[in-house]
Amino acid sequence: MQFTINGTVHEADIDVRTSLLDLLREHLGLTGSKKGCDHGQCGACTVLVNGRRINSCLTLAVMHQDDEITTIEGIGTPDELAPLQAAFVKHDGFQCGYCTPGQICSATGMLDEVKKGWPSHVSEALDGQVDLTDTEISERMSGNLCRCSAYPNIVAAIREAAGLAPVEHEVVGEDA
Amino acid sequence: MADYRMDADHPGVAATRGVQNVLGKPLDRIDGVAKVTGTAPYGYERRVEGDIAYGFAITAPAAKGAVRNIDTDAARALPGVIDIIVDDPRIARQAAAFAPAATGNDRIDHWDQVIGVAVAETFEAARAAARAVVVDIAVEEGRYDTLAGRNDASPPPKDSRLQDRTIGDFDGAMADGEITLDQSYSTPNHVHAAMEPHASIARWDDGALTVWSSLQILSNARNILAQAFDLPHDKVRVISPYIGGGFGGKGGIGPETVLAVIAAQKLGRPVKIAMTRQQLFHNVYRRTDTHQRLRLAADAEGRLTALGHDSLLSQGPDGGFMEPVALGSLGLYGAPARRFTHRVVTLDMVMAGAVRAPGEAVGMLALESAMDEMAEKVGLDPIEFRKRNEPEVDPTTGKPFSSRRFIECLETGAERFGWDRREATPGMRREGEWLIGMGVAGAFRINLLVTGKARVQLMPDGTATVETDMTDIGTGTYTVTAQVAGEALGLPVEQVKVALGDTAFPPGSGSGGSFGAAATASSVALACEDIVAELAKRMDADPADMTLKDGHAIAGNRRVPFSELVGSAPIEGLGTIEQGRNAETYSQAAYGAQFAEVAVNAVTGEVRVRRMLGVFDAGRILNYKTAHSQAIGGMIWGIGYALHEDAVLDKRTGQFVNHDLGEYHIPAHADVPPLDVLFLEEPDLHANPVGVKGLGELSISGAGAAVTNAIYNACGVRVRDFPLTLDKIIADLPPV
Structure with a gap:
């Protein structure tokens, strides 16, 4: 089978039981996508398939012949960070880092959904431009769990990458 | 040197x-x-030399009984299967904390117990093989109810950090108290739920073992492996440069570590195994459920004359660790008569062990709820009540504090949070169908x-x-x-x-x-x-x-x-x-004050945390950015303990019915409001040469109680059984 991942065509001879996540991690060495629950409950495995975010543990690899798949490795590299990745570092949008690739892929897809005007559960209206408030970001990112609980920092990072004004309740201390 | x-x-x-x-x-x-x-x-992702094989843990579908037979024929016949190992006497039944776990699969002593490993050329084949193994168990009736076992409870183990302690005439002080409180609180079983499941790769090279894993304390992991496999220490190497969260759950070795080592030895190939999220719930030690009784007595001015904290806990059949629930109660508030006890009930469950801030994480939920209730009884603001009970020296040991800015945390926080806008009487502030309230709690964590x-x-x-x-x-x-x-x-x-x-x-x-x-x-x-x-x-x-x-x-x-x-x-x-000796000379702890504002829906009982503030006295801060992240992380765990986390035990079968991340609820993005953090930095040079005090556990301490105290202030409903899900709140809400 053929898969286009991060712009490169990969061929793999795989078991029909192999999830897209295990294809990436175990067959192609793309271990940036993480397995946290293997049941679509934590979001650590989030990747983009044809531009839309998806839990890669909940879909079989054989369903993705010729799909365009983007993983964290395709979002940006250590030498060339994507704006979201740089913002996650700056705002400390993680601690252990295990949910982070999923958060970043999810945020990438989420910002595109907002751009297209897709409403969420907390949107005021079903059509028109979405006002990307913190509440909107939190609602739309709730499929990505973070047990270290860096949530406020993740929201701050997404705000920055989305070009919004920074929030003012971050690092505070007598000497900070 | x-x-x-x-x-x-x-x-x-x-x-x-x-x-x-x-x-x-x-x-x-x-x-x-x-x-x-x-x-x-991370652990499972290391590319190691050699033709790696995949392992998958085989587990038992019962909580107690004798294993009559393990039929591996169907599993062995599946394509890609290399071996099914169920006959190695070193197979450990669960994760190990500080010594190897009990071994042997002739008996089952907790639900989903590890009994062997399927090894195959691919993950999919190993998983299918493990599930094709048929385990025949003569199931026996087990003990799954802590309260039902209270009459057979044991005193603290001899090596436990906390032994029973009574100071002064506690019963007399309670009897003579002008104002008294005697309340029970409970917290459920909790799990760590680190995002990275336990995973290990093992490889043998000429009798030397290398394990790549996801572990917190590597010298401890090495000791456990050396003991379990009878190896000299210099033949065991453990490598864990990146760990996807631990929270105490990766303190020893994982349940899969032993399986990977056994399989790699038998096959002569490196073997890697990750536990599934579901398996972790039953094979990694949990935080025990707690049943706590808080007793307080005070004079008319609100000065405590008695403070008692008695806890009933559970532990698995092999005993060991005891959750030191009263740790925070020992040193936080003065009261001449004091009493602290713990009793442990043996259940046929996975061990109880360390989860973030063992002791304070759950003990402070009860203590700080009781302090809030008592403040109302004596007619004082909760902050003023705490200030009146600030001791000059450690009230249990009499030792001087190495450093302590508890009152300053409360006062600074009160000003910053706008505590003066809090209504003393519950249910007075309403915005539409939401009732708004504020709560405060002290934070305390021993410093080690x-x-x-x-x-x-x-x-x-x-x-x-x-x-x-x-x-x-x-x-x-x-x-x-x-x-x-x-x-x-x-x-x-x-x-x-x-x-x-x-x-x-x-x-x-x-x-x-x-x-x-x-x-x-x-x-x-x-x-x-x-x-x-x-x-x-x-x-x-x-x-x-x-x-x-x-x-x-x-x-x-x-x-x-x-x-x-x-x-x-x-x-x-x-x-x-x-x-x-400084550990003996001084009472060492980190302190803080937690503030929360919540909205409780007057119709449904739904709770939304609107904002929180944590003020922490944690010694020298080494990096304000990472310290801030640790602080908000702990505070959000507090939200989880207050509102969400509850491993629900089926008392008929001994399994957690909600053993995955879809049903064991931890806070998600939408549960978390803006969080404000302030550090009152002061190096504590009695503690160590750099003056650091522990922070990661301090920040969870009291955070949940601040939330539940705010719920009481919002709507007048006091729930003493954590977590405060809306079904518990709605029953006592005032008429709409």
């Missing part, structure tokens, strides 16, 4: 006198780029110091390297270690290379008990003392008269780059910190 035992305060280390100006600064994590690009390899060792080398090119088997479980160890060494040696952090998480390096403290930063910062600072002394010698100067900055030594009129001073061989320092 710079070794120091904390028998007295250290005269002072270069790391706290430096002029590089990096210590404490909110620098980005030095491992951050690797984490945001997915290039940091354990032995830690680190090697620092100043290299011929003028850069430095630090090596220790200390781990970074997300706590920021890489970064703060570079900051300590950079400050001591006068180097920007970019010029300090930090290597962690490998038992080939000097043994650090590991991560746990919030002792990691103190032990690591101190051992690195001490190692740097050796290097500073040697540099001074080479500069022909007294260390006190020499300045190190930007890779140069400056003394007299000379400014010499390190590359000229070092020569061809690195200058090496080895630092060891050990706990000493």
